[in-house]
Amino acid sequence: MRSHPLIAIVGHPNEGKSSVLSTLTEDDSVVVNDYPGETVECQYFPVTINGEVVLELVDTPGFQNPVRILQWMQSARVTDDVLLQAFLQEFSAQEAFHHDCELMQPLLQGAALIYVVDCSRPLLEVDQAEMEILRLINKPRMAVINFKEDDKSYIAEWKQAFRRHFNVIREFNAHQARFQERLALLQTLKAIHQDWEQPIDIAIDAFQKDWNYRLAIVAEYITNYLEFATQLKVAQSYQDEADADIAQEKALEEYHRKISGRERDLFEDIRKRYRHNVYDLKFAEQDILREDLFADKTWELLGLSKQQLTIAATGMGAGLGATLDLATVGLSHGFFTAMGALMAGGSVFLKGSELARVRVKRLPLGGTRVIVGPNRNPQFPLVLLDRAILFFREVSSHAHGNRITENSEDKPQGALQQIEVEQQKKILSCLSQFDSASSGKRERARADLVALLKIILPAPE
Ligand SMILES: Nc1nc2c(ncn2[C@@H]2O[C@H](COP(=O)(O)OP(=O)(O)OP(=O)(O)O)[C@@H](O)[C@H]2O)c(=O)[nH]1
Numbered sequence: 001m002r003s004h005p006l007i008a009i010v011g012h013p014n015e016g017k018s019s020v021l022s023t024l025t026e027d028d029s030v031v032v033n034d035y036p037g038e039t040v041e042c043q044y045f046p047v048t049i050n051g052e053v054v055l056e057l058v059d060t061p062g063f064q065n066p067v068r069i070l071q072w073m074q075s076a077r078v079t080d081d082v083l084l085q086a087f088l089q090e091f092s093a094q095e096a097f098h099h100d101c102e103l104m105q106p107l108l109q110g111a112a113l114i115y116v117v118d119c120s121r122p123l124l125e126v127d128q129a130e131m132e133i134l135r136l137i138n139k140p141r142m143a144v145i146n147f148k149e150d151d152k153s154y155i156a157e158w159k160q161a162f163r164r165h166f167n168v169i170r171e172f173n174a175h176q177a178r179f180q181e182r183l184a185l186l187q188t189l190k191a192i193h194q195d196w197e198q199p200i201d202i203a204i205d206a207f208q209k210d211w212n213y214r215l216a217i218v219a220e221y222i223t224n225y226l227e228f229a230t231q232l233k234v235a236q237s238y239q240d241e242a243d244a245d246i247a248q249e250k251a252l253e254e255y256h257r258k259i260s261g262r263e264r265d266l267f268e269d270i271r272k273r274y275r276h277n278v279y280d281l282k283f284a285e286q287d288i289l290r291e292d293l294f295a296d297k298t299w300e301l302l303g304l305s306k307q308q309l310t311i312a313a314t315g316m317g318a319g320l321g322a323t324l325d326l327a328t329v330g331l332s333h334g335f336f337t338a339m340g341a342l343m344a345g346g347s348v349f350l351k352g353s354e355l356a357r358v359r360v361k362r363l364p365l366g367g368t369r370v371i372v373g374p375n376r377n378p379q380f381p382l383v384l385l386d387r388a389i390l391f392f393r394e395v396s397s398h399a400h401g402n403r404i405t406e407n408s409e410d411k412p413q414g415a416l417q418q419i420e421v422e423q424q425k426k427i428l429s430c431l432s433q434f435d436s437a438s439s440g441k442r443e444r445a446r447a448d449l450v451a452l453l454k455i456i457l458p459a460p461e
Pocket residue numbers: 012013014015016017018019020031032033034035036037038039040060061062146147148149173174175176403
């Protein structure tokens with residue numbers, strides 16, 4: 001006997017059973033398909049946290065012959081407690097009833113059941129039969145309403161039918177449910193099975209801790225990435241003056257490649273943390289050196305029009321320049337020499353390449369070295385951070401049952417715009433300390449930035 005709750009997801013074919021299971025377990029290996037009858041055998045999906053199974057869900061095939069089964073059950077001369085066994089004995093050898101027998105198997109092993117229906121369609125006789133069968137079998141059960149379309153006009157008749165067969169009914173959108181909605185559904189399971197109160201509390205507690213832990217880890221990842229990006233220097237040596245331009249070009253290219261590569265790694269780490277193997281969100285790569293950071297391309301990516309861009313840039317200028325008391329937030333020179341130049345010039349636009357310093361050094365034993373970076377444009381890490389926040393929010397809130405890959409161009413506006421100026425100042429203050437000669441200061445800045453990101457990263461409710 002299992003010590004953790006076992007829950008079978010049952011229902012009519014093609015109603016979204018596998019999608020609900022996939023979203024609830026954050027498992028995108030569950031096969032979801034438009035074709036009815038996709039799931040033909042039961043498949044068990046244990047949910048593990050830190051190596052411990054806290055919950056197990058079973059994907060089942062849809063009912064095939066509910067009306068005939070109900071007729072048989074209603075006329076069977078057996079008591080309720082052996083009805084399920086009697087049914088399996090009678091029908092398991094019949095090929096036409098293979099799916100029906102298969103879907104009942106987990107119930108013999110003590111599973112409770114979640115009955116999934118797509119309530120955007122009208123109620124049919126087969127649905128009535130399925131619900132009646134589940135009532136007769138009398139296992140702990142709840143109904144889950146999953147809308148495949150937006151149409152809710154049939155909901156009243158569905159709810160009325162549910163009330164006769166289930167004491168617990170919940171809406172759960174397999175394509176949109178987020179973490180809190182998943183927890184809420186699990187909470188409801190406690191009401192259908194008294195013995196599960198404690199194990200479900202344990203599972204919920206484990207999910208919550210794991211969720212917080214993921215956030216803390218991602219905050220660390222992003223801090224490391226921003227530290228890397230703001231400190232990066234790339235050098236290229238050459239002997240002959242005629243090669244100077246080529247060397248500089250090479251150094252710039254490598255600089256760009258390294259930052260893009262780190263961004264890709266960061267995004268991949270975030271995807272893996274949130275257990276996504278299928279869903280991915282592709283951002284157009286920004287050419288952080290050759291392009292103006294505030295080029296249309298960059299800001300279109302953050303969902304801003306040219307007009308909004310001017311407002312955002314002005315807002316940011318005011319936020320970071322005018323209201324920023326450099327002395328009190330303790331910023332070190334680098335960023336705000338640039339910021340000062342930016343404000344003094346009366347412009348809020350700076351080209352990325354102008355601020356990725358290019359220095360040329362004569363080498364003692366002959367030859368020359370060109371050094372690119374570090375980039376001192378204070379807006380540079382903010383743009384990188386904005387992209388990271390957008391990616392994080394999309395991926396961490398994407399339901400695993402939803403296999404539609406969206407385009408990043410449809411995404412809403414940049415995240416940093418919504419972050420208070422005070423917090424933007426704090427971010428820059430932390431980043432500016434990464435230059436510090438004192439390792440204590442650097443460590444404090446890192447810890448402060450991680451703490452700040454843990455607050456900023458989750459999307460506002
Ligand atoms: N828009 C939308 N589509 C959904 C939702 N849930 C499921 N679908 C789609 O409905 C189809 C069937 O989903 P499945 O999860 O495979 O359904 P199933 O009940 O497991 O189907 P069988 O295994 O064939 O019995 C797929 O194309 C899903 O993408 C939803 O909440 N919204």
